[in-house]
Amino acid sequence: MVFSSIIFLFVYLPIVLVVMKTSPLKLRNLFLFxxxxxxxxxxxxFYIVLLLISTVVDYINGYFVYKYRDQKKIAKRFVLFxxxxxxxxxxxxxxxxFIISSLNGIxxxxxxxxGLxxxxxxxxxxxQTMSYPIDIYRGQAEAQKSMVSFGAYVAMFPQLIAGPIVRxxxxAEQLVKRDETMDKFTQGIQRFMIGLSKKVLLANNIxxxxxxxxxxxxxxxxILTMWLGIIAYGFQIYFDFSGYSDMAIGLGKMFGFELLxxxxxPYISKSITEFWRRWHISLGSWFRDYVYIPLGGNRCSQLVNMRxxxxxxxxxxxxxxxxxxFILWGLYFGILLMIEKLFLLRRLQKAPAxxxxxxxxxxxxxxxxxFAFEDLGVLKExxxxxFGFANVPFINDYFIYLIRNNFVLLIVLIISATPLFKMIYQKYIEGKKLEWITPILILGGLILCTAFIVDASYNPFLYFRF
Structure with a gap:
């Protein structure tokens, strides 16, 4: 089930909202789970079993890490497990x-x-579950007494499929007590519709x-056709993934949760370093806190820091x-970030914006x-x-046809990738006390998105495969 589907929007979500809003407070984590x-x-x-096993195993690990928190050697064994x-x-x-196929290939x-x-x-x-016993071991969290509440944290459907990664x-405190106000619920609807519009109207079309x-x-x-294709993919993956994150954050607000x-x-960044502070923030912070800093971070020699x-x-x-x-993609960014850290970032900051x-x-x-082409032969071509090393023209009629048919969409995408629309909304709607326009925009967006969903044959979520 995906958020941008009729079954979710008009069957599953209404049922969940009714159940969650009418159930006793002490049972809401159970129903959410x-x-x-x-x-x-x-x-x-079938894969519910894996999710439940992961939940139970790390709930137990967290329990024993907390129990033996004063005996670090014992607690550490449960963290390692x-x-x-x-x-x-x-x-x-x-x-x-992947490993077996690679070995077979050589x-x-x-x-x-x-073929699983x-x-x-x-x-x-x-x-998410792995971070739980680690945080308890570090003294940054206490063990959750209720397995149901821990299960609600792990399985919480807004962020379960494609994040953000919620530690x-x-x-922890929101699982025990959270504010489920009408104002937050309204904010949640608004944020969800922003994400749904990004996904259905922008990501799917580009x-x-x-x-x-x-x-x-x-x-x-x-050459220009291929560049247009990569620009289109860059917009698709951004509005697809950020749209999902917006919907997840919005749904969280509807149930009283504040997700990060x-x-x-990210596309307004002025360096690769800045780009990765703005893109998939939850993943970057996870690797920073659980891999980069434990390895020594930047409080070590320059050589070790590069490693x-x-x-x-x-x-x-x-x-x-x-x-x-994907390995090449990761190494590509790793090398760029090392180069920026060594010397390029300082020089880049002196250049015009x-x-x-x-x-x-x-x-x-x-x-x-x-990132887009898993086949290395296709990637090479x-x-x-x-870069002009193939026997193709610089520009052709097909490129002109694509530009002519998608010019307005591309302009909307460029503007939407900046804070401009948000600034206009804050200045001319919130700033002038015209919030009554917001429900009209939300309803209009829902009707338009629904029409596109009903008519669409192309509605993937790119990050579902990760």
């Missing part, structure tokens, strides 16, 4: 086939791939442009997918080429086209 399991198991009920268990679970389902044909389907959201909920310590270019014949291809922000207009950055970005690439292109923005956008677009 059970209803979230229904949401998760809608497409593949949690790490090994969660990474083992993630590794088996996500990376087993002649080590000892085993065969199993990747459990949806496993990259997100394993990181237990950030939500995604069709990318798919069209991706499947174009060699006679239709030109996951995006902050730490490279390790983090190798793992970040692997986290996104079991394919060589337009130079900083151009530098960042070009490098980010190149990264999306690596795409780069040949992009």
């Amino acid at each position: 059970l209803l979230s399991l229904v949401f998760y198991g809608w497409g593949e009920p 949690s790490i090994v268990f969660n990474l083992g679970l993630l590794g088996f389902f996500k990376y087993y086939d 002649g080590f044909e000892l085993l065969q791939p199993l 389907a990747l459990p949806i959201g496993i990259s997100f909920y394993t990181f 237990y310590r950030d939500i 995604g069709l442009v990318f798919e069209t270019i991706k499947s174009a014949s060699s006679s239709q291809m030109s 922000e996951n995006f902050n207009y 730490n950055i490279l390790v983090v970005w190798l793992l970040t690439g692997l986290w996104h997918g079991a394919s060589w292109n 337009i130079v900083q923005h151009t530098y960042t956008i070009i490098l980010v677009l190149i990264s999306w080429v690596i 795409s780069f040949r086209i992009l």
